[in-house]
Amino acid sequence: MLTIKNLHASVEEGQEILKGLNLEVKAGEVHAIMGPNGSGKSTLASVLAGKDGYEVTEGSVDFDGVDLLDLEAEDRAKEGMFLAFQYPVEIPGVSNVNFLRTAMNEIREYRNEDKMSAKDFLAKVKEASNLVELDNKLASRAVNVGFSGGEKKRNEIFQMAMLEPKLAILDETDSGLDIDALRIVSEGVNKLRSKDNAVILITHYQRLLEYIKPDFVHVLSAGKIIKTGGKELALELEEKGYDWINEEIAQ
C-alpha cells in the first residue's frame, strides 16, 4: 500500500530532517514507529500528509500506485491518507460536523460517488462519536476549541471513523489520554481495522501497543529507520531505551 524509498526531506531553512528513510506498509498491517524526541517522526507524518514547509530532496513514496509526493495535501486525503495530529489545531467558528460534511462531500466528488444524504451523514456522526465515546456536543462545537487534551485526541479518531481512510497515521494519539480513554480509543481504532486498510502508530509508549497489536515495530533515529522488529521490540525499548541500538549498530 505504502512504499517509501530513500526519503530525504529538509525544512525550508535547509536543515535535513529525514535522511534516507525506507518503509513498506501492506494492507491489513499495523506498524509502530518509535524513537527519541526530535528524531523526525512527526516530520515523516507531515511530509506524507503534504504539509508545506518541507522539501523532499531525494527518494519516492508510492501510495497504492500513485506518486504521493506529486499530490496536494487534500488530494492525498482524498486518495485515502489520514493523519491524526500530534497537536490538533483549534479552529474558532468552524464546527466539527460542518467541516466534516464539507470534507466528505469533496472526497466523494473526487471519487465520483454520490453526495451523502443529510440523514446518512448524521447517522454516521452518531456512529463515529459512539465509537470513541465523544460527547455529542463536542461533535457540533467549533473544531477543538476549548477541548481538553484528551478530547482533542478522541476528536482525531472520531474524524478517522468518519473518513474511513486506507492508511491512518496516528501521531502520538495515546499521549494525553487517560487510562480509560486509551482503551476506548484503541478499541475504536481496532474496530476500524480491516484487511484493506493499514495503520501507522507513532508512539513513545508500549502500553498503546498492548491494545493495538503491531505487526512491526520500527525505531526512527536521526531521520532514519535504524531497527525493525516484532512487537517484542517495543518491550525491549521500554526496558532499555534507545542507546543500545546505536551501540549494536556501531559494532
Next chain:
Amino acid sequence: MELVLDNKVLEFVSDFKKPETISKVRKQALDALNGMDFPTTRVEDWKYTRVGKYVKKKYKQVQATANVEDYTIADLNAHQLVFVNGYYDESLSTIKEDDAISVHKIEELDEEYYSDIVDGTSENVFSLINKAYQTGGVFIQVKKNKKANFPIHFLHVLEGEEVIANARHFVHMETGSKAEVVATYHSNNSENSFTNVVLEGHVESNASLTINKLQSEAKNVFHISNELFVQDESSNFLINTITTGALMTRNGLEVIVEGENCHTEMNGAYLGTEKQHMDNHTLIDQLYSNCTSSESYKGVMDGKSVGVFNGKVIVRQDAQKIAAYQSNKNILLSKTASVNSKPELEIYADDVRCSHGSTIGELDEDAIFYLRARGISAASAKQLLVAGFIGDVLDKVENEALRTNIDELFLNDFGWKF
C-alpha cells in the same frame, strides 16, 4: 460667480437643484456650508480616507426609475420604501396595513422637534450637503407601545452614471415601541455615482430599534452615510452594518445615549476586494449611568483593499457604572490589503467597566493544513475559515429572510458558503 468657483464645496453643489421651499433645516445647513471645505487627510477623523478625488467630480441629481424586483428580498415581508437616486418613489413602494407605524415624507417631520433632538450633535460637510440639498426620504413614526407588524425596508438604488443620491430619513420610535429597519443600497450602471445618505432617529424610553444595513453597491461608486441616533432611558438600539460594495465607503455612525439603563449594540462586517476602501467610523456617547454598549466589527480584506475602523466610546463624567465593550478584528487575505484600526475610549467617569481591542492578522496556516489534511481543497479551507471568522457577526442578523439574502450575496460575490 468667481467666488463660487473658489470654494470647492460651493462648486460641488453648484448644479444641484435649489430647493423650492427653504425650510429651517435646509437654511441652517446651507448657512453652515458657507465657508466649509472638504476634509483632507490632515483632519484626524479623515486621516485614512481620502475624499479629494471623489469630490472633485461633478454629480447630478436626477430622478429615475429602477427595476426594483432585482433588489427585493424574498420572504422579507416588509413595508418596502424605494429611493432611486435619492428620490422617494411612492409608485414603486408598498406600504402594508399596519396600525403600529405611519410613513411620511421627510418634509413632514416637525422641525422644532428635530432641532431639539439633534441639538449639540456634530455635522460634517457631507451630512450638511445632504440636509441642504436632500431630494427626498421618509419620516417613520412607530407608535407608542406598538410593535411594527412588518420590517421596514428602505431600498436605495443608484441608477445611472455620475449621479448623486441625497436621501434623508428619520425614524421616530415612540415610547415603548419596537421595530426593525432594513436599509439596503444597490446600484445599476452607475459608474462614478455617489450615495450621500443621512439616516437619523430617536429611540424614546423603553423603545427598541434594530437596523440591518446591507450595502452592496457596485465597485465603481462612492458611498458616504451619516447615521445619528439618540436614545432615551431604558431603550435598546442595535445596528448591524454589512458592507461589501462601493469603491469607497465611509459609514459614519453616532449614538448619543441620553438616559439610564440603555443598551447599545453595533456590529459590522466588511469584506473588501480589489481596490475597495471601507471606512467605519463610530461613536457611542454615554451621558447617563447604568448603560451597556457592545461593539464588534470584523473585516476580511483581499486584493488591494483598505479597511479603516475608528470606534470611539465616550463615557461622560456623570455616567457611572457603564459597561462598554469594543472590538475590531481583521483578516488580510492578501499581502497588498491593509487595515487601519483605531479603537478609542474616552472615560471621564470613575466607575466604569470598559474593554477594547483590535487585531489584524492572516488566516492560520496550520488551520488551513488541518482542513486540507481532511480532504478539503485549499480554497474551501480558506472559505470555511473566513466564514468561521465573520460568522458570529452575521449571526447578529436575526431576520432569517435577510440572513438568507446575505448568504446568497456572499456566495455569489465571493463563493463563500455559510
